[in-house]
Amino acid sequence: MNKRTRIFLGILLAYVLGVGWLLYRQLEDIDPRYRESAEESLVETAQLMASLIEQQSTDGMLQTAALEPLFQAVYARRFEADIFGFRKTRVELRLAVTDASGRVVFDSLGREVGRDHSRWRDVRLALQGRYGARSTPDIPDDKLTSVMYVAAPVRVADRIIGVVSVGKPVRSFGQFVEAARRKTLLVGVLSVAAVLLLAVIVSVWLVRPFGVIADYVRYVRAQRSFSLPRLGRRALGAIGAAYDEMRDALAGHTYVADYVQTLTHEVKSPLSAIRGAAELLQEPMPDADRSRFAANIAREAQRIQELVDRMMELTALESRRGLDAVAPVALGPMLRELAAAARHSGAARGVRVDLRTAPADEGPSVEGDAFLLQRAIANLLANAVEFSPVGGTVEVDITHTRRTVDIRVRDHGPGIPPYAEGKVFxxxxxxxxxxxxxKSTGLGLPFVKEIAELHQGRVVLVNAPDGGAVATLSLPMLS
Structure with a gap:
């Protein structure tokens, strides 16, 4: 057994012992709490019976004649009471009345009449006008037969003429104590088991980082020479992979739920349009209207198809943690090709695309996926052409520093409204x-953002100072 395992088992053992000690204290505390509750009820009963006897003893002599038939009738009663699953069928309350000297003049059980109870704590204190209570077993040295007594003085004309002592066997509420103990013990055992299970799961989850470290140590030992950069790259790669897996595990459910919700919301509108047009086509109408509604169906179906295709592309991009294959990409030829395609799409509205690079200039180069970069720039150009006014101009240029290459695409359209700033991506x-x-599918710019992040770059879209919007795609310069 290695040192780490011994420490782990030691922590678990300390936890189990701690919980065991707390359970022991809790179980020991249950019985006193129930006794306190029972004593509180006995206090009220004793005061009630003392007041009853006082009303019958106005001449200063204890009058207990009415108590004997009362308790005979009470003890003879049979009933069924379901108290939280426990069945009670008879009255177990006891009552004893003593005179001013402490001698018993009435006992509901008929066993103590004539005996001297002045030595008992409850009677002695009650005769002094103080609160008196005691717990005495019916059978000496047998705690299971204990009876709780609470006494109250009987006063007539501010003179104590006797004491009423009310008793209740402990076994009458002992079943509640045992039930509470069983439930507390069950909860404690289940909590310990749950924590132990959680500890095992967490320990297994934590074993992997230790395993990564162990593999790392073995890798270091296997190297003939020490290379700090190489070791650093390997460590960062391991940490990055672990972080990606953890992020996917935590965000996977929310990611899927959000996508389903948003896709459902976006598809609802074109589906409603298709359904409405289909219902109208079932009615007699001129051929021109029929052709118009059929064209609406085709257009909305195409919109759904574009939405699904774009979403599948975006989902595939978001699931990637890096580029599969990278190569140097010269941006000059790529921009010339994309600008020519954009000119063709904007020709119908007279939109010109002005590429501000030399015709034969290769331009700066970046390292990345040429296909994805082409898709990203094409999206920015298409956006600029669509938002340009009739006869407007889209300006495209490239600037670079020692570290980054910035591709700027500017239109002269209405720009970004204040309420949309920060939401365009x-x-x-x-x-x-x-x-x-x-409106479009709303997935083009998020698509560009994902491509930029895969290339360790970024994309921003802001309003130009003199009108229109400027999209800037920044990528790391090929070193």
Whole structure:
């Protein structure tokens, strides 16, 4: 057994012993708490009976004649009371009345009449006008037969003429004590078992980092020479992989739930349009209207298809933790090709695309996935063309520093409204196009953001000082 295991078992043993000690104290405390509750009820009963006798003893002599038939009738009664699962069928309360000298003049059980009870604590203190209580077994040295007594003085004209002592066998509420002990013990045992199970699960979960460290140590020992950068990269890679797995485990459920909710919300509108058009097509109408509604169905179906395709692409990107294969990418030729395609799509509205790079300039290079970078820049260009006014110009240029390459795409459209700032990269958030007043899927810019982060870069979209919006894609410079 290794040192780590011994420490772990020691901690568990200390926990078990601590919980065991707390359970022991709790179990020992149950009986006194029930006795206190029973004593409180006996106090009220003793005061009640003392007041009853006082009303019958106005001449200064103890009058107990009415008590004997009362208790005979009470003891003869049979009933069934279900008290939280416990069955009670008879009265077990006792009553004894003593005179001013402490001699018993009435006993509900008929066993103590004539005996001197002045030595008992409850009677002695009550005769002094103080609170008196005691617990005495019916059978000496047998605690199971203990009876709790509470006494109250009987006063007539401010003179104590006797004492009423009310008793209740402990066994009458002992079943409640035992039930409480069983429940407390069960809860304690289950809590210990649950914590032990949790400790085992956590220990197994923590074993992996220790295993990573052990593998790391073995790797170091296997090296012929010490290389701090190489060791650092290996350690950071292991930590990064562990972090990614933990993040996926914690966020997986929420991620899926959010996607399902947002996709359902976005698909609801085109589905409603398709359903409405389909219902109208079942009615007689002119051919022109029929063609228009059929075109609506085709358009909304295409919208759903684009939404699903974009979402699948975005989901595939978000599930990646890095680029599978990277290579140097020259941005000059890529931008020229994408600008030509953007000019073609904007020609119908007279939108020009102005690429401010030399025709033969290779431009700066970055390391990454050429296909993904092409998709990201194409999305930015398409956005700029759609938001440009008729006859407007989209400006594209590249600047670079020693560390980064910035690709800027600017339009001269309405810009970003104040309420939309900070939301443009949220999934499914889209602004209406100026010329058609229609919205896109709202997944284009989130797609660009994911591609930028996969390339260790970033993308921002802000308003230009003199109108329009500027999107900037920043990527690390190829060293």
């Amino acid at each position: 949220e999934k499914f958030y889209s602004l209406a196009r100026p010329d058609t007043a229609k």
